[in-house]
Amino acid sequence: MPCSAPRRKPSSRGSGGSPSSLSPPRRRAGRSSSGGPTWRRHSTRSPGPPRRTCRLPEELPKPARDRRKRDEEFEPRALRVRFRPEPAYSLFGRLAARNGETSCRAFAAEVGLRYFGEVLAGRRVEAVENLAGLAGSDIARYTAVSSGPRQVVVLNGETLLARSWAPKKRRYCPRCLGGDLRGTVENDGPRPFRPYRRAWWDVVHVDNCPIHCCELLRACPACAEPIDADCAWPWRCRCGGDLTNAAAIPRSPNECSLDRYVVGRLGGCEPLPSRILDGVTLEAAIWAAFYVGWIADHGRALDMRRADHATKAAARRRGLELLADWPLSFEALLDAMVEDVPSRDMQSLSPRTAYGALSMWLARSPEGSLEPLRAAVRNHAEKSRRSAPSGVTFTEAANQLGVTRKTLVAVAEQLGLLPSGTDLRSRIVIDEEAVSKVRDLLTRTLGQRHAARFLGISVPAFQRLVDAGVVATHDPVVTGRRDRTYSPQELEHLLGRLSGDVPECHDLVGDLAGLPAASFKGRVGLDRLLPAVLDGRVRPRGRLPSAPGLQGILVSVGEVVALHGHRSDSMLLEEAAKRFGVNYWGFRGLVRSGLIPGRQALGRTNKRWWVRRADFERFCDEYGTVRHLAERYDLSRIVTRAIIDKLGLKHAPVPPGHFVEVYRFRDVEAALTGSQEARDHRARRKRRPKRPLK
Template sequence: MRSGAERIQGEAMGHHCPVKRASQDAKEERVGQEGRHLGRREMRPLPITVPLGIGQTPISFASSLAAANGVPTMRDFCRHVAVDRKGMGRGELRQIKRLARLGDVDPTQLETSWIVRKDGWTFVGGEKLRRQCSLKGFRYCPLCIQDDLSNRAGPRYARPFLRASWMIEAVGTCVIHTTSLVQSRGPVDKYLDDDFAAYVRQHRGEVDRFAAEARPVARSSADAWMHQRLVCHSDPSFLGSLQFHVALRLCEVIGFIELNGVKASARNFEGAALREARERGYRIAAGGVDAIRLFLEKLDTAFWEATHVIGGARLYGPLYRWLQGTMSNPDFDPVRKVIKDHAIDSFPIGPGDVFLGPVEHRRWHSVHSASREYRVHPKRLRKQLEVQGIIGDLAGRSNGRIAFETSAAAGFLTQVSDRVFAPEARRRLQVSAEGFRQLMNEGLVAPLTVRKGGGMHIQYSERQLDEFLKCLAAKAIERNGGETDLVSVQRATSLAGCRFIEVIRLILGRKLDRLELDVSRVGFLALLVCPTEVRKKTVLKNHGGHSLRAVEQRLKTTTNTVRRLVDGGWLPSTDAVNPIKRCTQRVVMPLDIEEFLERYVSLHRLAAASNMQIAALKGQLLAAGIRPAFHLGPGTATFYETSQLASAGPPSLRGRTVR
């Protein structure tokens, strides 16, 4: 009879026959269906079981059970016991429970090292990875395999087992022997794929050769952390709160920046350089959020030293680009939050900015950002911030690099943003300089006096200006276009011949029957009034006097003559306001005109009344000893006193009344 080892070897060799292999593959496809029927029966542990190794994968455990029970291959074993090995790879829990029952172990222990591929991801004991788990061939520590063969219980070739951490490509060393893991080189028959116990049985020489060549390497903190996490699944640190693939990549990116800077290219970054970066990055990230922020602070100096606009990609390089490129994956949100919070706490960014997504709040303002938000000229704002002591005298820095905390300047910025100079106040009200002056004289617009150094600056409150406009429009009817006979307040003053302030008084006093608000305009341009109504309600009382032009017509003389009469005091006059045009004019009262006509008469009118030539009449008056009453100068009329004409005038004028 053949020994057990010879029998197993012979059966294994028999499976290299293509016909038998095809038959076995067809049978294996029916395992899932058979397992559903067998699952309803009571399952008992196998006659021969093996202890479950720490970190041993379920597939490796099935391989060990197959070797312990004399089954040539793990595939044959799974088919015989109705365990679907492909179902285990797809994440079917019932297959794990069935295998655990057969091996007399707790199913939860198998789950801690269960490798599942689903939706493009690989899960190792629930830890999520992508393209970081090697399932082709075997990665192992030859010294650990020799220890398994020598020290573990059970049949000899059922002792070696595959650890889940070895399957992670990022894990480069054995944490027990501090040697590099090796990749299997021996040919693996497709039918023996995943069958680690059978592989070790066939390639024992490879294991011994690798063990002889093994040399101690530097202990890797990153490898120890990954092994600990995959075995114990407990890590209270910040890295432990992240998905495994996120934590791993974070260490690699931080390490790359630490070694090469933010401007270096990460292309073809692999092998020993990648392991070195991962180790360096882990030493930083293992310190948690505070350590990561200290690392970022070293990169922040680039922002303060730059004179141009600098974004996250220029600031944090590969780290920012990595997180920006994974915005659709929520696994990276915790890391993004750390980087984003640090940026908000360090730089003058806020709502309206984008840094790994929209920025929700602001902690720091720069002179530039504050001037834009509060609509204050940056030069004026910078000077006022210096006067208030909020910022120092940073002459060498641009407005974008002078930062101050928003909490320390919120009240001051609100106050500054509410203050404007007269030109801006007029633009806000949409009123002319004269109209603005009238509003000030009336006390409707109150200026604010701001002391700065030794000078005084007159400013106005935007809030008060807006409240004033709101008060004016309180009773106005809104309109949204269309034809109308109403005009703006400024235009109404011209058409009605009144002052701007008079229309404002009518509006404030609610004395206008027609008042509309054009919502498409701003300031006083939005207020529409009827010019006819304004004219009727603003016309002044007639002063009762005659203008100099009217006096000229009444006296039937020239303009120059009337001007000389008024200026010389022979014709009394006074200054009065024109009731229509509201301008000051020189007027003569009717009674004064009548008195003047009673007392004086012009030579021109005397000649017309006596039907004589002016020169002849003037000669007669002179011969009679009658002189002009006064001399107005060349080019003016000559006047005589009527009393002299009545007593000593020529016979032709005696007894006549000339008006």
């Protein structure tokens, strides 16, 4: 590494400045205001001995590691404490404290890991196990792993959203830590390293410790500051304060009911059974309890401006109480809400009109496991509806059935319930018997939104499966994408073919992920991934019973990446741009303009573009930049550009914002080969003598 040029000290003669001035203003050569010469950057004075302002190559510090270690290459460090049901970042913190470090980040940098990017995110669990000498333990079961475009967190087989998981906002129970520190179990290792963090302390919906019936604290009792997420000691603060000395805030068992239910499902205490909520994911169960409790205490309208944290916690406890003896208390709540509906709306009573926020949340939620709750709400609205003897209109019947009026008209025409020549713009009345026939037909089919929810994917992803032929439409087929119907039996058969006889598993080990998450990570669309699973190219490794539809079928992300990672007929857009000699966004403009066809991997973020190698070779044979033109016709780039500008040759059109110019060879060949400028330039290049080799 060459040393930088030494800085010369400016002269103070006649400039009016002090000789000790550090950074005088640099002016052009000339006279200063005092009459003396100004300092020049390139002075003719002798600079004196040079000063070394940089290190020589042999003095540079060596990097901490030459490459990233594999999980099995970490040497164990003694912890001498028994295994606890704790997450990997809790074990890592105790290990850091055991080795004399108070910062988890510093210890992670010492051993060759990244704390916030790997350990706290649950990505290097096996490395932490090997580092602690606990290889083969059950730490991965109690460590949350985020995956998928929706950022779903899986903890002990239960599914939560990433916004419900906050390990950086550390909370603790002083009684749990005190019990670990003052335990009487013999041969349990050194006492200072016995306390550990519970995984359910980091769940946002858990506010209290159900074991000791006290509130989870976040501040240190000594300095009254929040606990730093980087602190290694589970029971100490950065200031040295003892967290076990914090005064516990007692709570009644009724106030800890929802906390007991959530922690029980996560394996932290004795589970609190619930007949209806145990069959859905943990995130859906928490929000179902919230909406049921909200409509019971505050009515059918939901105002989130009033829903602070304490109000939400009270609504969740109330909802859990109403759903405990399913379906008695829940149906009594629905009866009370129907009594408040005006009599004029009872004839066309819909779930949204009767139950408000609860019905809207059930309709919008993508969780397929909430179907029993949706069916209960729908059946109660149907039972409570008082139809007039003369029948109902098509609009009212569509509201009852939860479909559009267009769908109802098409189904009625197919069943022969609508006379021919009926003016569809007029007020059409349909009797209750005809409504029952339509309802029987609709129960045997699913709409697009309900079918996508059944598979646990979004509506656009489901539509791509339909376009690829993976999912077939079911009669009746109505004009318009929203009115297509699908058979639930066929969807069940598809899930059975995908899962096969794979065993059940309760955690994500290694690079396993659900089909939508694996599609997102592997940059392969579901329309390509599902056929690969069906024909055996990707083998399902397990089934997660708590996840709905395709989210519960686990595959290896490495196998998904291999679907396109070793393909010889395609290349990434970055590689194609590098080979063509332009930047990425310039080549992206060529793809957008249609000059070269490209395809995009399915996913919501970080979408990768691909081009076929045959299309790329064809494009290179037909088009080229100024550099390619100069090399092809034996010209310099300056002469090529001059000829193009003089003759006014047009480049291929590209969208605005993509600064790239390509020309078709056959359009500029005559100008670059037959023009006088080109012939003169070639003649001069031939007469130019070659330089002798040294």
